[in-house]
Each structure stands twice: as C-alpha cells, then as structure tokens.
Amino acid sequence: MQREAPPLLHRLLKSQIQILYIARVRKLLFRQMLVGIKDGRFFLGNFHCLDKQGNIILQDTLEYRSIRRSSPSPTEQCYLGMILIPSSCMTSCHVDCSIEEQLSLI
Amino acid sequence: MQPLKLDEESSSIQHKPQNCAISSGDNSVWADVSPLLSAACTDLHEGELINGDNFNLFAAMSALEIMDPKMDSGMVSTFYSIDEAVENGFAPVPVSADSTVDVQSTLDIMDHLLVCEATWHMGHSLAQTVFSCIYVLRPEMTSSQALLHSYCRVIRATCRAVVSVVSDARTNEEEDLFTMTYGLPFNEDEDAKGLLLLNAVEETICRQLRACKATSSKKRLMEDLEPLQTNPQLEESFCKALLCRIRFRKHFLHALNCMRRPQGRGLELARKHIAYCISELDSVLESAEFLRSDVVENGNTEIEESTTASGRSPIGFDPTLNKRLSAPTPPRAIKLLSWKKAIDYYVKLLHNLDQICVFPLEPDLDAVLQFVIRFQKSRPDLVARAHLQLLLVQDGKLYGCDTFLTICARALALDVTKHHGLHNNEYILQLNQLMINLLKILCANTPWQRRKLGKILNDWSVFNVQMGISVAHMMQQDTSRTSKNGDKSLLILNHIYGWLEEQINWVALRFLMLGFDLDLYSLSEYCMVYWYMYIILWKLAEKARFRVLIIVNTEERKAKRNKEYSRDMVREDRISLWVLFLQCQTCLAQGLTVMIAALRNEGMCLKSEGPFNTENEKFVQHFELLQKASLPEYDAYESFSESTSHARLDYLPVYEYFHDAQKIAKDIKVGYANDPDKLAEVRGLEQVAERNIVAVNLFCQDRSLKVSFEFTHHPYFATAVVRRS
Numbered sequence: 001m002q003r004e005a006p007p008l009l010h011r012l013l014k015s016q017i018q019i020l021y022i023a024r025v026r027k028l029l030f031r032q033m034l035v036g037i038k039d040g041r042f043f044l045g046n047f048h049c050l051d052k053q054g055n056i057i058l059q060d061t062l063e064y065r066s067i068r069r070s071s072p073s074p075t076e077q078c079y080l081g082m083i084l085i086p087s088s089c090m091t092s093c094h095v096d097c098s099i100e101e102q103l104s105l106i
Numbered sequence: 107m108q109p110l111k112l113d114e115e116s117s118s119i120q121h122k123p124q125n126c127a128i129s130s131g132d133n134s135v136w137a138d139v140s141p142l143l144s145a146a147c148t149d150l151h152e153g154e155l156i157n158g159d160n161f162n163l164f165a166a167m168s169a170l171e172i173m174d175p176k177m178d179s180g181m182v183s184t185f186y187s188i189d190e191a192v193e194n195g196f197a198p199v200p201v202s203a204d205s206t207v208d209v210q211s212t213l214d215i216m217d218h219l220l221v222c223e224a225t226w227h228m229g230h231s232l233a234q235t236v237f238s239c240i241y242v243l244r245p246e247m248t249s250s251q252a253l254l255h256s257y258c259r260v261i262r263a264t265c266r267a268v269v270s271v272v273s274d275a276r277t278n279e280e281e282d283l284f285t286m287t288y289g290l291p292f293n294e295d296e297d298a299k300g301l302l303l304l305n306a307v308e309e310t311i312c313r314q315l316r317a318c319k320a321t322s323s324k325k326r327l328m329e330d331l332e333p334l335q336t337n338p339q340l341e342e343s344f345c346k347a348l349l350c351r352i353r354f355r356k357h358f359l360h361a362l363n364c365m366r367r368p369q370g371r372g373l374e375l376a377r378k379h380i381a382y383c384i385s386e387l388d389s390v391l392e393s394a395e396f397l398r399s400d401v402v403e404n405g406n407t408e409i410e411e412s413t414t415a416s417g418r419s420p421i422g423f424d425p426t427l428n429k430r431l432s433a434p435t436p437p438r439a440i441k442l443l444s445w446k447k448a449i450d451y452y453v454k455l456l457h458n459l460d461q462i463c464v465f466p467l468e469p470d471l472d473a474v475l476q477f478v479i480r481f482q483k484s485r486p487d488l489v490a491r492a493h494l495q496l497l498l499v500q501d502g503k504l505y506g507c508d509t510f511l512t513i514c515a516r517a518l519a520l521d522v523t524k525h526h527g528l529h530n531n532e533y534i535l536q537l538n539q540l541m542i543n544l545l546k547i548l549c550a551n552t553p554w555q556r557r558k559l560g561k562i563l564n565d566w567s568v569f570n571v572q573m574g575i576s577v578a579h580m581m582q583q584d585t586s587r588t589s590k591n592g593d594k595s596l597l598i599l600n601h602i603y604g605w606l607e608e609q610i611n612w613v614a615l616r617f618l619m620l621g622f623d624l625d626l627y628s629l630s631e632y633c634m635v636y637w638y639m640y641i642i643l644w645k646l647a648e649k650a651r652f653r654v655l656i657i658v659n660t661e662e663r664k665a666k667r668n669k670e671y672s673r674d675m676v677r678e679d680r681i682s683l684w685v686l687f688l689q690c691q692t693c694l695a696q697g698l699t700v701m702i703a704a705l706r707n708e709g710m711c712l713k714s715e716g717p718f719n720t721e722n723e724k725f726v727q728h729f730e731l732l733q734k735a736s737l738p739e740y741d742a743y744e745s746f747s748e749s750t751s752h753a754r755l756d757y758l759p760v761y762e763y764f765h766d767a768q769k770i771a772k773d774i775k776v777g778y779a780n781d782p783d784k785l786a787e788v789r790g791l792e793q794v795a796e797r798n799i800v801a802v803n804l805f806c807q808d809r810s811l812k813v814s815f816e817f818t819h820h821p822y823f824a825t826a827v828v829r830r831s
Binding site: 048 | 128139140143144146149150153156166168170186
C-alpha cells in the first residue's frame with residue numbers, strides 16, 4: 001500500500017513548486033514575448049508584468065496585424081509602446097529562447 | 107515532484123506563431139509559455155504581481171489596453187483594411203447602377219464631406235473626418251466618375267491649403283491634432299488638377315440645366331446631352347443641387363488661395379469668391395427641401411441631426427478604417443456636426459474671412475491693434491485667425507511691406523527712411539521680434555492669448571529697462587560732441603524707448619480685460635480688478651497723451667521748416683480721440699473701484715477675503731505677472747488697500763468719476779460718428795456711467811438694497827443693478 005506524504009510535507013513540496021513556477025516566470029521578465037489575441041493580431045514586446053488574473057504588460061511593443069481577413073495575407077506593423085493585454089483575449093503566448101532553454105520552460 | 111504535463115497541443119513546435127514575418131532571434135525559437143504562466147498565476151496571491159525592479163505602477167497606468175475600443179486603434183471592426191473594404195463593395199464605383207440613386211448618393215457624399223471638413227476645422231483629426239471617406243482616400247478609384255473624382259480632388263486640395271495656412275501660422279497649440287496628417291495622402295500635382303476637372307463638370311451640368319429649361323424645339327437640338335438621371339421631372343432640381351455644391355467648393359478653394367497671396371494682393375479677389383460662396387451656401391440650404399422630399403421622416407430630430415441634406419446616411423465612409431492614422435491619441439469616436447451646423451460654421455467662417463479682406467491694410471500700428479481686437483470680438487475660429495496672422499506678419503514685416511521700426515516710428519510721426527543703420531540696431535531687432543510675437547499672440551484664441559500676454563509682459567519690461575539704460579548712456583556720450591550731420595538715430599531711439607511704456611501698459615490692459623471674457627473674476631474680486639485697470643488705464647492714457655504731444659511738436663517743426671509739408675491731422679485727431687477714450691475708461695474704472703469698495707466697507711457687497719485665501723493672496727494670484735513686470739513699480743497691494751479701505755457711499759468723488767466718464771463719452775461720440783463699432787462701445791460706456799450714478803444715488807438713500815453687477819452695456823465695465831431685499 002502506497003503511503004501518502006504527510007500533510008506538512010505535501011504543503012512544503014507544493015510551496016516549493018509554487019516558488020519554482022513564479023521564479024521561472026520571473027526569469028522571463030524583460031525577454032521578448034509574442035502574444036496572440038482573438039482577432040488575429042500579435043504583439044511583440046518585452047515582458048514587463050504579470051498579475052494573478054493572467055493580464056500581461058509588454059513594453060516597447062510592436063503590433064502585427066493582417067490587412068486581409070483571409071490568410072495568408074501581408075501584415076503591417078505598428079509601434080505601440082507599453083500595452084496591457086487582458087487574459088480574456090489572449091490565445092497564445094510565446095517567449096524567444098534557445099532550443100535548450102525551451103525544454104526547461106515546458 | 108511531478109513534472110508539468112506536456113500538452114502536445116500547446117507545444118511550441120506545432121503552435122508557433124502563424125505569421126512567418128515574426129521571426130525569433132538567431133538560433134532561437136518561440137517557446138510556448140502559456141502553461142507556465144497559468145501555473146504561476148494560480149500560485150500568485152491576490153494583488154501580487156510578477157514584475158521587475160523598474161516596474162512603476164503609476165507608469166503602467168498609461169499602458170494602452172488592448173481590445174478597449176477607446177484605446178486600441180488597431181482593433182478590427184468591420185474590415186481589416188481599406189483594400190478589404192473596397193473589395194467587399196463598401197465604396198462602389200459608380201455609387202449606384204441606378205442613375206437617380208447615383209446622383210442622390212453623390213449629393214449625400216458631398217454633404218457629408220462638408221460636415222466632415224467643418225468638424226475637422228473644429229479640432230478633430232483628418233483621419234476620422236475628411237479621410238474617413240474611401241473616395242477621398244483613394245481618388246484613383248473614381249477616375250471614371252468625373253463628378254465624384256474632381257470633387258474629392260478639390261476637397262483634398264482645400265484640406266492641403268488649410269493645413270498649410272494653419273501650420274505656417276503656428277497658432278494651433280490648443281487644437282491638438284488639427285494639422286497632423288500622419289501620412290495621409292496629399293498629392294499636390296494630382297489634386298491641383300481637380301479644379302480644372304470640376305470646372306469641366308460644372309460646365310456639363312450647366313448645359314444640362316439649360317437643356318432642362320429649354321423649350322421643346324430647342325430640346326431637340328440638345329438631345330445629345332446625357333441626362334444626370336432618368337426622371338426628367340427631377341433633372342432641373344438635381345442639376346441645381348449639384349451646381350451650388352460644386353460652385354461653393356470651387357470658390358472656397360479660390361478664396362483660400364487668394365488670401366494666401368503675399369502682401370494682401372489677393373484680398374479683393376478673395377472677397378468676390380467669398381461672396382459667391384455665401385450665395386451658393388444659400389442655394390445649398392434651399393436644395394434641402396427637394397432632396398428630403400422622398401425620404402420618410404422619422405421625427406424631426408433625426409433630420410436635424412443628419413449629416414446630409416436628404417437625411418440619408420452617405421455611402422463610402424468609415425472612420426474606423428483610419429483609426430491607426432489617428433495615432434498617437436486614442437481612437438475615441440467623435441461626433442460629427444450636423445449638416446445645418448456645418449453650414450452655419452461655414453457662413454461664420456466666410457464672414458470672418460470677409461472681415462479680413464475688408465481691412466484697408468493701413469501701415470498704422472494703432473489701426474492694426476484696434477482691428478485685431480475688433481475682429482476677435484466675433485470669436486473667429488482657427489482657420490480665420492490663422493489667415494489674419496499670416497496677413498499681418500509676413501517675412502518679419504507688417505503685411506510683408508514695412509518693418510516694425512517704420513511702423514513704430516510712424517506712430518510717433520518720425521521718419522526713419524534716412525536712418526538705414528537703425529534697422530540693424532540690436533534693440534530695434536529685438537523690438538521687431540517683440541512686435542511680431544505680440545501680433546501673433548493677439549491672433550490666438552482667448553485663453554491662449556491671455557496666458558501668453560501675461561508671459562510677454564516680463565519680456566517687454568526687461569527690454570524696456572535694458573533699452574532705457576543703453577539709450578541714457580548713449581545720450582550722455584552724445585552731449586559731449588555736437589551732432590552736425592543731422593543724424594537723428596539717437597533721438598528716434600529715445601522716442602521709441604518712451605513709446606515702449608505705452609505698449610507695455612496696452613498689453614497689461616488687454617490681459618486684464620480678457621479676464622472678463624474668460625470669467626476669471628468673481629464678484630468679490632471686482633474691486634481689485636477695477637483698481638488695477640484704473641492704474642493701468644491712467645498710465646496708458648498718460649503715455650498716449652505724451653505721444654500726442656511729441657507728434658504735434660514734431661509735425662509743427664516739420665511744417666515750419668517746409669511750408670509745403672502737410673500735417674497728418676487724421677492721425678493726430680485719431681490718437682487724441684483715443685486718449686479721450688482711455689480717459690473715459692479710466693474714470694469708469696476709478697468710479698467702479700470706489701463704489702464697490704464703499705459697498706464692501708458698508709457690508710452691502712462680498713468681501714474679497716474668503717475661507718481659503720486672504721485678499722492679499724487672491725491679489726497676488728491674479729496680478730502676479732503684472733507685478734513681475736513692475737506694473738506698477740510700487741507695492742500694488744498696499745496701495746490698493748490704502749486707497750479702498752476708507753471708501754464710503756456718501757464720498758462725493760464716486761459721483762464725480764461717473765459724471766466725468768459720462769461727459770467724456772458724450773464728447774467723443776462725435777469723433778467716432780464714422781466708426782459704428784467704436785460708437786456703440788462709447789454709448790455703452792456712457793450707459794454704464796449713467797446707470798451707476800443712479801445706483802449710487804439709490805444706495806445712499808437705502809442701505810438695505812441688494813446689489814448685483816451685470817455687463818449688459820459693456821463687456822468689461824459692470825453696471826450695478828439694485829433690488830429691494
């Protein structure tokens with residue numbers, strides 16, 4: 001019969017994992033982040049802030065948008081500066097990293 | 107520890123960003139971090155953030171929120187782009203296959219463009235107004251439709267002309283994005299051809315109109331003319347509706363171009379075009395009844411708020427397509443003027459432009475200043491004010507003709523034509539710049555004007571002191587040698603130095619009076635305001651009187667030397683009349699100061715001191731800029747307190763001041779008989795004096811009366827209104 005970890009140990013392990021996730025995300029700060037949103041636009045900027053609701057703030061952001069509804073289509077870009085992307089409209093979120101680092105992020 | 111489950115669907119390899127143009131860096135890939143972020147979010151506490159050391163919550167508040175329609179200019183609404191809109195038939199060419207509907211729709215487009223243009227003039231962006239029309243954005247689309255094509259080209263040329271004049275004037279600080287084009291297409295060469303095309307279209311429609319009115323026999327000759335639309339009964343009305351709109355558009359552009367000609371050479375011709383514009387606008391208004399005749403009215407308010415004469419929505423307009431061209435401001439929806447209000451705006455603009463065209467361009471500084479003040483009374487909009495400013499100041503000269511040294515010297519009856527060296531004198535160069543700045547400021551909107559006038563007072567004051575020291579030093583040196591070569595440069599400089607103080611006080615007076623226009627003074631502050639006006643007016647009148655004496659002296663000497671010399675009596679009389687006008691205002695200001703002080707001292711009027719500021723603090727707040735410019739040179743507040751603290755209603759001079767004002771006003775009415783505006787103002791001053799005499803009499807008899815102040819007879823001098831409590 002498998003013994004369950006005692007509650008205190010479980011809580012300790014859980015908090016260590018929590019710290020790990022938060023620490024990993026902290027390491028992504030100031031990195032290039034590419035966020036896709038529901039209407040098909042992408043925003044490329046430096047990851048600046050994340051809150052509990054999953055809203056993201058990017059700095060020095062470039063907006064990429066298609067000029068046609070159908071794809072593939074040419075895109076145009078526009079500089080926006082600091083933006084806030086609500087989590088409700090996000091469809092994807094990628095970070096620029098090396099192949100080796102990629103594994104540690106998943 | 108259990109590893110995070112890999113979700114293959116979210117792996118970075120299968121769901122890399124679709125757009126290949128968004129490449130990651132060298133030797134790097136895009137890694138999906140959504141699961142990691144989700145996990146971190148779950149573990150964060152409420153209110154906890156993951157952010158770097160440089161994160162500033164206050165700065166983060168200025169971040170643009172994506173998908174918020176008020177902040178996100180790239181939000182997709184109907185179409186992704188203008189090309190997509192066109193491909194989906196949003197702006198069809200021709201507008202309709204049915205020729206009657208086509209003409210109606212073209213008229214709606216013209217009306218809506220007029221509304222957009224007026225809305226743009228009033229402070230909104232081009233992208234959300236005129237260039238919300240696809241036909242204007244892409245005129246090459248309509249090249250097969252001469253009418254729409256040429257009309258759009260002329261609109262673009264007109265917008266370009268207005269952008270040019272306002273940019274050159276640079277008085278649009280308060281109007282934000284007015285001249286910002288943000289890369290909107292303005293093709294000078296192609297748009298310039300628009301007028302030629304529009305003339306040709308006008309000629310065609312004129313012939314069509316003649317054909318409509320022709321008898322049946324002549325009609326057979328004109329059968330080769332293609333009608334605008336299929337219903338012969340409506341042809342004449344449609345022709346007329348189109349013609350008045352085309353002609354207005356044409357004459358408006360001509361008027362703007364004529365007004366830009368240097369040295370005011372095009373003003374007379376501009377007046378003719380303006381008259382045509384006003385006449386055509388009348389016709390445009392008359393056409394509304396016909397255009398509306400087949401539209402079912404859903405209540406009067408819808409028609410009144412409509413942006414077209416017919417009440418229909420125009421085809422081919424979408425302000426959201428150009429949202430990104432409104433950057434960097436948020437793409438807030440704007441409210442367009444109604445069609446009627448747009449017409450009213452143009453009528454006012456045209457009347458203001460006509461006022462400018464009528465100005466006789468006298469090389470007389472007093473006349474220029476009086477004209478600008480009078481022009482500003484009608485609260486002209488930016489376009490008219492920009493034209494005035496560019497007319498007055500060109501190439502650093504008045505009207506592009508005379509230097510300001512010549513103009514200032516003329517105000518003192520001095521001739522500087524033989525003193526070429528004076529034009530390069532450092533003080534004259536500075537004076538030139540001060541005068542240019544003053545004229546530009548006087549052409550600005552009222553709030554901006556007042557703010558800038560307050561600021562330049564110190565510049566003028568410092569310049570006055572510096573010039574005074576320099577001239578005094580030069581005159582000391584000059585007395586040690588006899589000047590036999592007739593060089594009067596130093597004398598001229600000395601006179602100009604003396605004239606400076608008159609100008610400084612004129613600016614100060616204008617600053618104080620604009621406070622009434624902007625409702626900056628509360629009732630409890632009238633006493634101190636009128637006291638200050640009295641001080642400035644007294645000084646201004648004194649300096650103006652001194653100038654009259656200089657002029658009379660100079661003219662008499664010239665007349666003695668040269669028997670054939672003819673004195674400019676008109677100028678002497680005008681300045682003398684001006685002095686009397688100032689004296690009338692001085693008496694009124696003095697009377698009001700003493701009357702309000704007496705009412706305050708006897709408890710019948712609000713005291714200046716309130717719960718938040720002392721009277722001294724309020725005094726400093728209002729007059730700090732004047733005091734910094736040493737106007738007056740002594741402690742103003744102390745002087746104000748001393749002169750008003752003992753005022754009583756039964757103090758005889760209260761009556762005398764108003765009586766003196768009344769008497770002077772009666773005397774100078776004759777002098778202003780040929781100047782209706784000035785005559786009306788003098789009558790207003792006279793009535794202020796009369797009413798206040800009556801009011802003071804009543805106060806003396808009954809201290810229980812309630813008093814209030816109104817500006818019914820003059821915008822700056824209050825009339826006391828008495829009521830029983």
